Amino acid sequence: xxxxxxxxxxxxxxxxxxxxxxxxxxxxxxxxxxxxxxxxxxxxxxxxxxxxxxxxxxxxxxxxxxxxxxxxxxxxxxxxxxxxxxxxxxxxxxxxxxxxxxxxxxxxxxxxxxxxxxxxxxxxxxxxxxxxxxxxxxxxxxxxxxxxxxxxxxxxxxxxxxxxxxxxxxxxxxxxxxxxxxxxxxxxxxxxxxxxxxxxxxxxxxxxxxxxxxxxxxxxxxxxxxxxxxxxxxxxxxxxxxxxxxxxxxxxxxxxxxxxxxxxxxxxxxxxxxxxxxxxxxxxxxxxxxxxxxxxxxxxxxxxxxxxxxxxxxxxxxxxxxxxxxxxxxxxxxxxxxxxxxxxxxxxxxxxxxxxxxxxxxxxxxxxxxxxxxxxxxxxxxxxxxxxxxxxxxxxxxxxxxxxxxxxxxxxxxxxxxxxxxxxxxxxxxxxxxxxxxxxxxxxxxxxxxxxxxxxxxxxxxxxxxxxxxxxxxxxxxxxxxxxxxxxxxxxxxxxxxxxxxxxxxxxxxxxxxxxxxxxxxxxxxxxxxxxxxxxxxxxxxxxxxxxxxxxxxxxxxxxxxxxxxxxxxxxxxxxxxxxxxxxxxxxxxxxxxxxxxxxxxxxxxxxxxxxxxxxxxxxxxxxxxxxxxxxxxxxxxxxxxxxxxxxxxxxxxxxxxxxxxxxxxx
Ligand code: IVH
Numbered sequence: 096x097x098x099x100x101x102x103x104x105x106x107x108x109x110x111x112x113x114x115x116x117x118x119x120x121x122x123x124x125x126x127x128x129x130x131x132x133x134x135x136x137x138x139x140x141x142x143x144x145x146x147x148x149x150x151x152x153x154x155x156x157x158x159x160x161x162x163x164x165x166x167x168x169x170x171x172x173x174x175x176x177x178x179x180x181x182x183x184x185x186x187x188x189x190x191x192x193x194x195x196x197x198x199x200x201x202x203x204x205x206x207x208x209x210x211x212x213x214x215x216x217x218x219x220x221x222x223x224x225x226x227x228x229x230x231x232x233x234x235x236x237x238x239x240x241x242x243x244x245x246x247x248x249x250x251x252x253x254x255x256x257x258x259x260x261x262x263x264x265x266x267x268x269x270x271x272x273x274x275x276x277x278x279x280x281x282x283x284x285x286x287x288x289x290x291x292x293x294x295x296x297x298x299x300x301x302x303x304x305x306x307x308x309x310x311x312x313x314x315x316x317x318x319x320x321x322x323x324x325x326x327x328x329x330x331x332x333x334x335x336x337x338x339x340x341x342x343x344x345x346x347x348x349x350x351x352x353x354x355x356x357x358x359x360x361x362x363x364x365x366x367x368x369x370x371x372x373x374x375x376x377x378x379x380x381x382x383x384x385x386x387x388x389x390x391x392x393x394x395x396x397x398x399x400x401x402x403x404x405x406x407x408x409x410x411x412x413x414x415x416x417x418x419x420x421x422x423x424x425x426x427x428x429x430x431x432x433x434x435x436x437x438x439x440x441x442x443x444x445x446x447x448x449x450x451x452x453x454x455x456x457x458x459x460x461x462x463x464x465x466x467x468x469x470x471x472x473x474x475x476x477x478x479x480x481x482x483x484x485x486x487x488x489x490x491x492x493x494x495x496x497x498x499x500x501x502x503x504x505x506x507x508x509x510x511x512x513x514x515x516x517x518x519x520x521x522x523x524x525x526x527x528x529x530x531x532x533x534x535x536x537x538x539x540x541x542x543x544x545x546x547x548x549x550x551x552x553x554x555x556x557x558x559x560x561x562x563x564x565x566x567x568x569x570x571x572x573x574x575x576x577x578x579x580x581x582x583x584x585x586x587x588x589x590x591x592x593x594x595x596x597x598x599x600x601x602x603x604x605x606x607x608x609x610x611x612x613x614x615x616x617x618x619x620x621x622x623x624x625x626x627x628x629x630x631x632x633x634x635x636x637x638x639x640x641x642x643x644x645x646x647x648x649x650x651x652x653x654x655x656x657x658x659x660x661x662x663x664x665x666x667x668x669x670x671x672x673x674x675x676x677x678x679x680x681x682x683x684x685x686x687x688x689x690x691x692x693x694x695x696x697x698x699x700x701x702x703x704x705x706x707x708x709x710x711x712x713x714x715x716x717x718x719x720x721x722x723x724x725x726x727x728x729x730x731x732x733x734x735x736x737x738x739x740x741x742x743x744x745x746x747x748x749x750x751x752x753x754x755x756x757x758x759x760x761x762x
Pocket of ligand 1: 173174175176177206207208209210212213214265266318319379397398401403
């Protein structure tokens with residue numbers, strides 16, 4: 096098979112599995128097999144860049160970096176819709192339609208109005224060629240690389256009987272679950288939170304590095320098919336085709352015979368829409384027949400054949416009972432309003448976010464106030480105003496605390512920042528516990544069997560004051576503690592032991608440098624390779640790295656200037672954590688260790704453990720995680736695990752030193 100055929104087969108295969116997975120929720124092959132296919136394709140594409148197909152699934156993982164997006168003129172202007180806010184306005188619209196169609200029968204299609212970013216995606220001969228933002232309606236930005244990362248968007252469709260050029264339009268969005276996950280991570284690294292899913296989606300589509308976009312799990316609901324020539328007679332027909340061609344169509348649409356049906360659709364979705372995976376702010380009513388659409392035409396701004404109905408913003412009023420101040424891992428103080436429980440948009444609301452001190456001042460909040468709460472695009476409701484007619488003189492004004500509610504350290508507020516911080520990083524209990532929680536999370540050291548409660552008990556008992564203490568925990572420390580049986584103790588210890596194999600990029604994320612999230616950590620490890628060179632990097636060197644800006648660079652420099660942080664990293668190094676980046680591609684050095692297996696234990700003079708692993712693999716050997724009869728060598732450095740040595744002796748496995756190992760390489 097020639098490379099072109101190989102690329103073709105792999106592309107089609109992977110696109111098929113992708114479609115099955117994302118659109119039909121079926122995984123026909125394992126993640127491992129899938130990654131393998133993708134790697135094979137990427138390797139071929141790297142070798143033969145001219146043969147990369149426009150519908151290659153490698154575009155899904157991104158990689159293209161745009162300095163500036165090119166401006167593109169829309170083939171058909173992207174208009175907006177007229178808005179209505181009540182039944183009467185809709186009835187008026189229906190009357191205009193009736194008049195315009197001069198007595199003809201007509202049908203409407205009702206859809207939900209998705210709250211995201213309007214996008215236009217162009218296809219040529221069934222293959223995706225461009226993704227464009229709405230822009231000013233006439234010209235938009237070419238964000239093709241980012242659009243291609245949307246997993247539910249087909250990169251190629253079967254186009255028999257279709258015009259050579261067509262276009263699909265719809266709403267790009269971040270599912271609520273992805274939005275929450277992003278904000279959780281942002282909070283974790285001390286980044287300002289994204290205001291709502293729509294802003295988050297629009298910011299994501301405009302990111303320069305499409306590989307970062309790919310991680311954000313954008314989605315796209317298609318609601319329109321467009322071409323120069325007539326392809327379908329009705330909108331309904333086009334929706335059916337779009338669905339069968341693999342586009343993501345929200346199944347919420349319905350055909351309505353008259354405006355009464357439309358009003359019933361509106362009522363049906365008023366509450367139910369809150370169970371959808373994205374925010375919606377209304378419905379869109381469209382004439383079904385394309386001929387009739389043509390007859391009705393457009394005004395300067397919007398079509399006469401469609402209109403939007405906006406649901407009223409969900410709001411309720413209730414009593415503000417108190418304000419709590421939460422202290423985050425990075426010391427940021429978040430005020431949270433405790434409310435008298437009230438029903439709002441299908442849930443009972445007891446708490447609302449107030450963001451920061453400015454917001455308390457802006458709203459002039461007093462305890463006991465009757466406040467309005469609203470669920471806008473956000474998931475957590477927010478206070479939007481105060482009913483001053485219910486204010487009593489006895490209601491106490493709220494003063495933002497001057498000291499930390501947890502450790503009484505005076506709070507600080509950096510210039511230009513809205514948030515207050517507790518600077519007592521190393522002594523403030525929620526900050527200490529938060530750092531440990533951050534450290535053990537799945538994306539960081541992935542230490543299983545330790546949860547918030549365990550951290551709390553260990554902290555109370557004085558066993559854990561820093562993540563580094565995890566590596567000095569002993570069985571005896573936990574024995575006798577309530578709720579800690581031999582099995583759970585073993586699980587905890589083995590989870591900690593296993594974390595020593597976690598790659599450097601995750602370790603760097605785990606240590607919790609402010610603004611260094613998982614993605615930034617990966618960029619840094621790829622660039623600097625070792626913690627030592629990252630530590631030595633100057634501000635100027637740091638900002639040379641793509642995606643590393645002023646704020647992150649400053650934060651890294653400041654982190655390593657603090658001696659306590661350097662000591663913390665030293666203790667993690669001693670514990671055997673990975674502080675060297677191992678490139679996935681192994682450069683073969685020789686075959687001196689061909690067929691030999693090794694277990695590495697302890698600390699070495701010339702190598703870090705991960706460097707040793709690379710060395711072994713580069714010379715044809717293999718590294719195993721546990722001592723067994725099949726093992727050839729236990730490579731034991733200083734402070735090698737006594738249990739491993741004992742086991743190796745018992746099983747007759749050779750125990751070798753670092754010197755022995757070096758000798759093997761030159762033998
Ligand atoms: S149809 C000619 N259908 O609402 C305009 N728009 O002002 C045709 N939107 O930003 C638009 N859901 O992105 C249509 N089901 C839907 C929609 C929808 C959301 C957005 C659209 C645009 C705005 C219209």
